[in-house]
Every structure is written in C-alpha cells, then in structure tokens.
Amino acid sequence: MLPAWLDLIAGPVVAATQAPAVGELKGEVLREWGSSEVWRLSYGLRSVIVKRGSDAQTSEGAAYRRFVVPLQLPAPRLIHSAETSDAVLLVLADVGRVNLEQEPSASGFLAAAELLAEVRSKPVDVASEFTSRQLVELVRRSPVGPELAERLFSLGVAALDQLHEATPARVVHGDYVPKNLVTDGTRWTIVDWPLAYVAPHLSDLYTLVRDAVAVGHQAEPIVARYIDAAGTDPSLVQRQLTAGGIAFILRALTWVVEEGVRTVPSSSEWIEPLLAELDDVTKDLR
Missing domain, CATH: 3.30.200.20 (Phosphorylase Kinase; domain 1)
Known part of the structure; x- marks a missing residue:
C-alpha cells in the first residue's frame, strides 16, 4: 500500500x-x-x-x-x-534506518553534541525570533500560573535580553531529540526541520541532554563535548541552556493547547509535567 x-x-x-x-x-x-x-x-x-x-x-x-x-x-x-x-x-x-531513540548509545549522544556545534557555527543574517517579546507572548498564550508567569516576566525577560547582548543568534532546530537524529552507521544527520528558527539560546542542547538523562546517561559529558566542539565559554553555555529550556517548554505548551490537543489528543497529558519542568528550570534564573 x-x-x-x-x-x-x-x-x-x-x-x-x-x-x-x-x-x-x-x-x-x-x-x-x-x-x-x-x-x-x-x-x-x-x-x-x-x-x-x-x-x-x-x-x-x-x-x-x-x-x-x-x-x-x-x-x-x-x-x-x-x-x-x-x-x-x-x-x-x-539518510539511514537507525535513529538515536532506537539505539540511545553514549557515543551517539556525544556525536549529536558535536553535530549541534556544527549547526551553531553557521552565521545567519536573520534577526532573533525568540526575544523577550516572544517570551512574554508565549507565557500569555500558555497555561502558566500567575506566580510562575511573574517570575518569567521579571527574571526571564532580563536573562533573555542579556543573552542577546552576549552572543549572536544562530539556527535552532526546535525538536532536537533522539528520534530526529539518524545514522547510516557512519554519519549522523538531523531530520525534521519544520520548527527551525533563529535564537541565541541552546534549546537544542537542552532537549538532547534531557533525553540522554532520561535513558540513564550523564549530562556533564554531553555538555562538555558541545563546549569543546563549539570552542565556547562554559558559563555562557549554562545561561543558554536555561534560556533554551524555557523556550522549549513554552513553545511545547503553546503547541499542545493550540494544536496538539486536536492533532495528537494524548498530548494534553504533557501539560502538567511540562509546567513542573518549567518551574524547575526557572529556578536557575538569576
């Protein structure tokens, strides 16, 4: 068929x-x-x-x-x-029949960190598409409670504005998860690009690490491999990870309530865990 x-x-x-x-x-x-x-x-x-x-x-x-x-x-x-x-x-x-979700090896996650550094090395002549204005808009469109919303409006906006001053915007895949990392046994390739946009944060590294930890790997070697491959400052990467986690979760929450409940009905079950995760990530804001 x-x-x-x-x-x-x-x-x-x-x-x-x-x-x-x-x-x-x-x-x-x-x-x-x-x-x-x-x-x-x-x-x-x-x-x-x-x-x-x-x-x-x-x-x-x-x-x-x-x-x-x-x-x-x-x-x-x-x-x-x-x-x-x-x-x-x-x-x-x-580009291959095996993805990182099917075979979640430590070497695969490290290769994915290096691949992400390659993507982030490419300069783009496009303004950031996740500024503090977008953050505020997504908070208002998502089911975030008032206390968490206030924390994002105050600390989150300031952190994101500072990040835009510290580093240029680069391409964000937007769904950098194991099922979208495919190998032919020699080379890794990133598939499924409809959510791609431009921003200075590292939501792609955030989701990669998030899924690695979920299957029993340690976060630190993956982040270290990205830092080494990108030749970047570790403290900056930590700020990018926090902002990236917030961006990923807010975009996911907004998608669930505006589209997912219709196209993937079971996604309504993701709302509460995502809100709990967002609350946890925002504790890293300074």
Whole structure:
C-alpha cells in the first residue's frame, strides 16, 4: 500500500529510485500523526523519504529554503517539494534506518553534541525570533500560573535580553531529540526541520541532554563535548541552556493547547509535567 497523495510527487520519486513505475515501489510507514505522515519508498536498494505535513509541519519547505540549503546544514538532501492548499509534500534523501531513540548509545549522544556545534557555527543574517517579546507572548498564550508567569516576566525577560547582548543568534532546530537524529552507521544527520528558527539560546542542547538523562546517561559529558566542539565559554553555555529550556517548554505548551490537543489528543497529558519542568528550570534564573 502506498500513500494516497503520492501521485502529486510520483515523478521525482520514480526518478530518484529508478523504479519502472509507481506501482513497483515498496512502501513503509515511518510516522502517521494528525499533522505529519512519513514514508520510506524503495525500489531494490534505492529508497527515498516522502513526507506530507500540515498545520505547523507545513513550514519544513521554508526551513530548507531559509536555513538548510544556504547554510549546508547536516540534513537530508531535498530532492523535491510541492505544496497543496493545506499541506507541503517533500521528497528527501534516505539518510539511514537507525535513529538515536532506537539505539540511545553514549557515543551517539556525544556525536549529536558535536553535530549541534556544527549547526551553531553557521552565521545567519536573520534577526532573533525568540526575544523577550516572544517570551512574554508565549507565557500569555500558555497555561502558566500567575506566580510562575511573574517570575518569567521579571527574571526571564532580563536573562533573555542579556543573552542577546552576549552572543549572536544562530539556527535552532526546535525538536532536537533522539528520534530526529539518524545514522547510516557512519554519519549522523538531523531530520525534521519544520520548527527551525533563529535564537541565541541552546534549546537544542537542552532537549538532547534531557533525553540522554532520561535513558540513564550523564549530562556533564554531553555538555562538555558541545563546549569543546563549539570552542565556547562554559558559563555562557549554562545561561543558554536555561534560556533554551524555557523556550522549549513554552513553545511545547503553546503547541499542545493550540494544536496538539486536536492533532495528537494524548498530548494534553504533557501539560502538567511540562509546567513542573518549567518551574524547575526557572529556578536557575538569576
């Protein structure tokens, strides 16, 4: 069985796989959510990844145009893209069958820290898209209680303003988690870029460390590997991590209440744990 929307991108898929016809392709569903559908299509040893994204996922094509292609970021090669009235369709190079979620090794997390340093080394000619103004807006749109909101309005705004003065904004993947870090056994690649934006914080390192700790690894070696690979100041990285944690959680909370409850109903169960995590992260604000 193949995706119903394949006809819209059949030509590039057939050309990339060298299949004699669409009907000769083998299809494997990799993800099927309300706003995102991902397949591996193969013919013999040749395969591609095809994606259909709606709602927030429609921005992946724009992320490739804005960041991935011009900055030559470590992402799957974009073979073809197309748009419909309510979705974006992408044909991407297949970069591997194993991700860090499937095999959460210590060496994999360290490699991901180095990969992130590579992404953050690329200068961008784009203003920050997570300033204190965005922070205040997200707090007001999310289910944050008054006491925590006041802490974010006072300490969080000041910390984020200071961070913008201390370091330039760089590309943030926005969902830098093990399932989006794929390897072919030799090289690691970052997949799924629809949430990419520009900011000076390190929410990507925050989420990487967060998931590493959840599977039993230590945070310190991963942060140290990033600091070494990026050649940056450890105290600055700690400030970037705190701001990054706040940014990640607020964006996640806002997504859940504005979209997730509709497209992924079970995401409503994430709200209370995320609020508790946000309260904990803000204790590091100075």
